[in-house]
Amino acid sequence: MKKLLSGNEAFAFGAYLAGVQLAAAYPGTPSTEVVKTCAAYDTIYAEWSPNEKVAMDVAIGAAYTGRRALCAMKHVGMNVAAESLFYSSYTGLKGGLVIINADDPGMHSSQNEQDNRNYAKFAKVPMLEPSDSEEAKNYVRIALEMSEQFDTPVMIRTTTRLSHSRTLVDMDESNRVIPTDEIPAYERNIPKYVMVPANARRRHPVVEERLQKLAALAETLDINKIEPGNDEIGIITSGVVYQYAREVFPTATILKLGMVWPLPKQMILDFAKRVKKLVVIEELDPFIEEYVKVLGLNCIGKDVYPIMGEFSPSLIREVSYKASLISEAPANVSAVNIELPMRPPMLCPGCGHRGLFHALKRLDVSVFGDIGCYTLGAAPPLAAMHTCGCMGAGFGVVHGVDKVGVKGRTAAVLGDSTFFHSGIHPMIDVLYNKGVSTLIITDNRITAMTGHQDNPGTGMTLLGEPAERIDIETVVRGLGAKRVEVVNPYEIDNVMNVLKECIDSDEPSVVIVRYPCVLNVKEKHPVPVVDKEACTNCGTCLKIGCPPLTKNEEYVAIDSILCNGCGLCAEVCPFNAIKKPEEQ
Amino acid sequence: MRNKIDFIVAGVGGQGTILASDILVEVGYKAGYDVKKSEVHGMSQRGGGVESQVRWGKKVYSPLIEKGKAEFVLGFEMLEAARWTEYLNPSSVVYVNKHKMFPPTVSTGQAVYPAESAIEEELKFRAQHFEWIDAIGLAQQLGNPALAGVIMLGRLSADLEIAPEIWLNVISDLVPARFVELNKKAFITGRELKG
Numbered sequence: 001m002k003k004l005l006s007g008n009e010a011f012a013f014g015a016y017l018a019g020v021q022l023a024a025a026y027p028g029t030p031s032t033e034v035v036k037t038c039a040a041y042d043t044i045y046a047e048w049s050p051n052e053k054v055a056m057d058v059a060i061g062a063a064y065t066g067r068r069a070l071c072a073m074k075h076v077g078m079n080v081a082a083e084s085l086f087y088s089s090y091t092g093l094k095g096g097l098v099i100i101n102a103d104d105p106g107m108h109s110s111q112n113e114q115d116n117r118n119y120a121k122f123a124k125v126p127m128l129e130p131s132d133s134e135e136a137k138n139y140v141r142i143a144l145e146m147s148e149q150f151d152t153p154v155m156i157r158t159t160t161r162l163s164h165s166r167t168l169v170d171m172d173e174s175n176r177v178i179p180t181d182e183i184p185a186y187e188r189n190i191p192k193y194v195m196v197p198a199n200a201r202r203r204h205p206v207v208e209e210r211l212q213k214l215a216a217l218a219e220t221l222d223i224n225k226i227e228p229g230n231d232e233i234g235i236i237t238s239g240v241v242y243q244y245a246r247e248v249f250p251t252a253t254i255l256k257l258g259m260v261w262p263l264p265k266q267m268i269l270d271f272a273k274r275v276k277k278l279v280v281i282e283e284l285d286p287f288i289e290e291y292v293k294v295l296g297l298n299c300i301g302k303d304v305y306p307i308m309g310e311f312s313p314s315l316i317r318e319v320s321y322k323a324s325l326i327s328e329a330p331a332n333v334s335a336v337n338i339e340l341p342m343r344p345p346m347l348c349p350g351c352g353h354r355g356l357f358h359a360l361k362r363l364d365v366s367v368f369g370d371i372g373c374y375t376l377g378a379a380p381p382l383a384a385m386h387t388c389g390c391m392g393a394g395f396g397v398v399h400g401v402d403k404v405g406v407k408g409r410t411a412a413v414l415g416d417s418t419f420f421h422s423g424i425h426p427m428i429d430v431l432y433n434k435g436v437s438t439l440i441i442t443d444n445r446i447t448a449m450t451g452h453q454d455n456p457g458t459g460m461t462l463l464g465e466p467a468e469r470i471d472i473e474t475v476v477r478g479l480g481a482k483r484v485e486v487v488n489p490y491e492i493d494n495v496m497n498v499l500k501e502c503i504d505s506d507e508p509s510v511v512i513v514r515y516p517c518v519l520n521v522k523e524k525h526p527v528p529v530v531d532k533e534a535c536t537n538c539g540t541c542l543k544i545g546c547p548p549l550t551k552n553e554e555y556v557a558i559d560s561i562l563c564n565g566c567g568l569c570a571e572v573c574p575f576n577a578i579k580k581p582e583e584q
Numbered sequence: 585m586r587n588k589i590d591f592i593v594a595g596v597g598g599q600g601t602i603l604a605s606d607i608l609v610e611v612g613y614k615a616g617y618d619v620k621k622s623e624v625h626g627m628s629q630r631g632g633g634v635e636s637q638v639r640w641g642k643k644v645y646s647p648l649i650e651k652g653k654a655e656f657v658l659g660f661e662m663l664e665a666a667r668w669t670e671y672l673n674p675s676s677v678v679y680v681n682k683h684k685m686f687p688p689t690v691s692t693g694q695a696v697y698p699a700e701s702a703i704e705e706e707l708k709f710r711a712q713h714f715e716w717i718d719a720i721g722l723a724q725q726l727g728n729p730a731l732a733g734v735i736m737l738g739r740l741s742a743d744l745e746i747a748p749e750i751w752l753n754v755i756s757d758l759v760p761a762r763f764v765e766l767n768k769k770a771f772i773t774g775r776e777l778k779g
Contacts, residue, residue, distance in 0.1 A: 004609060004621070108624060132620075165622040165647035166609060243645040314651040331652020333670045334710075338702045340666055341695035343596065343687040345632040381692060542692045547631055550691040 106310025223258025234275025392422025738774020
């Protein structure tokens with residue numbers, strides 16, 4: 001029987017079939033569904049860890065005992081987990097460890113488009129790259145077997161397009177590895193697992209030898225294969241890009257790489273000899289191309305195929321045609337003659353973050369931000385966040401800004417899940433190093449941006465069990481913060497007063513802005529009513545950027561289907577023209 | 585069985601585009617095609633656009649459709665439909681739900697929502713057939729605006745050589761149990777729109 005699975009669901013199914021017993025991750029688009037789906041299999045213990053590094057350490061621990069383990073993260077999550085990737089490359093493991101790494105070419109929902117194949121080379125670990133959901137399923141098992149045979153973590157690279165496409169998967173379970181329920185004894189091995197310099201010096205040659213053996217394996221591994229064609233053009237490619245290339249070059253000879261690190265040297269040399277023109281088609285960095293060129297081969301690569309952005313069959317056809325590699329021209333499409341306004345994402349109607357950013361804007365604060373729904377506070381018309389680099393950056397950045405001093409008000413904002421992810425350490429820095437910053441935590445009680453995952457503050461685990469709710473206020477006070485305020489973002493006057501006092505003070509302060517995500521709790525109140533006589537069409541309410549508010553010729557209208565009745569527009573209206581109906 | 589049929593389903597978060605495309609890809613599979621589906625929905629819950637691409641074929645490689653090669657475009661919202669003109673060719677068929685959802689740039693007065701007639705013009709001259717569907721109106725008559733997507737699928741189904749039972753079975757499988765009958769009714773309503 002076959003079933004349509006997304007790439008991420010297929011990774012989880014593959015983990016189940018391969019007898020994985022532990023899966024850990026921090027949510028991050030486009031990787032979130034991997035471990036979320038693992039949680040549905042009762043032979044897999046699955047968890048949301050507070051960040052990617054913790055998730056990887058947890059998976060490494062399970063693998064140290066001899067069990068099979070998986071961790072998953074988006075590409076930038078690998079930056080957080082990198083240190084663990086590097087030590088586990090040296091120590092190796094006992095049970096298999098597979099790391100699902102999701103790159104995001106085109107930055108559908110990321111701050112950069114780094115190519116994490118570089119991490120495989122950097123950390124000297126193998127990397128596989130499937131091209132559809134069936135391969136995603138199968139490669140998990142190949143990765144785990146490779147991990148155990150060569151005593152190394154194995155990375156699998158996916159991209160947004162593979163993770164979020166649905167393709168057919170064979171659901172046969174007859175070869176499933178049934179996980180053991182035998183309790184293992186932890187096998188102590190200090191020289192292997194304690195990476196002090198003396199031991200690490202002995203492990204490094206092991207890593208180099210392993211890489212040589214893996215390179216030899218790459219020559220014969222059946223996931224690296226040649227699809228014979230007319231040999232006029234020979235294409236080296238991998239991942240979902242293979243699918244685009246296959247479609248645009250139906251008669252070319254293709255070397256499809258299922259393993260993208262280490263690369264099969266002899267196979268590539270032979271392939272180059274066989275074909276008249278060698279072409280490397282890969283998204284993002286010239287990773288394969290550089291290897292090919294170091295081998296002394298000529299090839300077409302980034303001179304034709306862009307180094308940035310997501311590929312598609314349309315793009316590959318367009319640039320291949322321009323380079324005279326194919327004869328079928330791209331479709332002749334005339335441009336649209338009308339202007340199509342964009343539809344950018346916005347804070348939801350009724351979102352509690354809106355009140356906070358409205359207040360910060362009115363107080364003219366320079367806001368050092370972070371990653372989450374609240375990053376949308378940077379979007380017009382609010383435009384009230386002024387930096388966003390990575391998870392947990394804002395608290396450290398504002399401390400640096402405040403230490404050297406700038407004119408005007410400053411503050412930093414991050415969310416509850418981000419606080420647990422990487423906001424605690426910079427908060428310690430502010431408190432320890434005599435900082436003066438105001439650190440704001442938007443506590444909406446869920447990891448909202450990635451689709452409402454539980455986190456240490458929600459009191460529930462990924463497996464749906466009640467858990468210790470880590471109380472942010474207690475944590476903050478425990479770190480030594482003296483001034484801690486908790487406010488409701490809809491009480492806008494109070495928010496303004498508290499922020500003003502905290503920001504203008506010479507002491508460090510923490511403001512917890514607490515209101516549950518309205519999308520998650522599906523909150524809805526009666527819709528405010530616009531008094532058309534009183535409305536002067538001044539546009540003040542439109543400055544809060546709430547989607548249901550629309551400017552008419554004479555007054556502002558509220559779309560009653562979109563509106564959740566939070567009443568912030570009524571709060572900010574200077575003419576009292578928007579009235580909140582009394583709650584029932 | 586045709587060589588291939590490529591569909592684009594475009595709308596706004598919350599309109600049921602993902603469910604509709606899930607039904608569409610499953611129907612193709614049940615009808616004997618190789619199928620793939622791709623979607624972009626990262627920010628859909630925050631009011632962004634949602635697009636799904638569904639491909640049926642003897643053998644489908646890419647999950648993405650090439651420009652100029654879509655057989656059908658289903659627009660759940662006018663403006664979102666208009667974004668896919670580049671995927672049309674002179675034999676394409678376009679169905680658009682006659683429904684506007686203003687993006688924030690429009691509601692705050694920074695941009696203008698294109699005129700209905702302009703959208704129609706853009707789509708019409710690039711395709712073989714263009715048709716407005718009053719899917720929201722019909723859905724409201726059935727008691728729930730969320731049925732609009734299945735009404736659109738019903739209209740589409742009338743152009744495809746696939747037994748209605750296959751559609752209805754897939755709808756029963758994918759829609760929550762208590763909404764199955766209503767969705768079946770919506771599908772039939774859409775299917776009967778073909779003049």
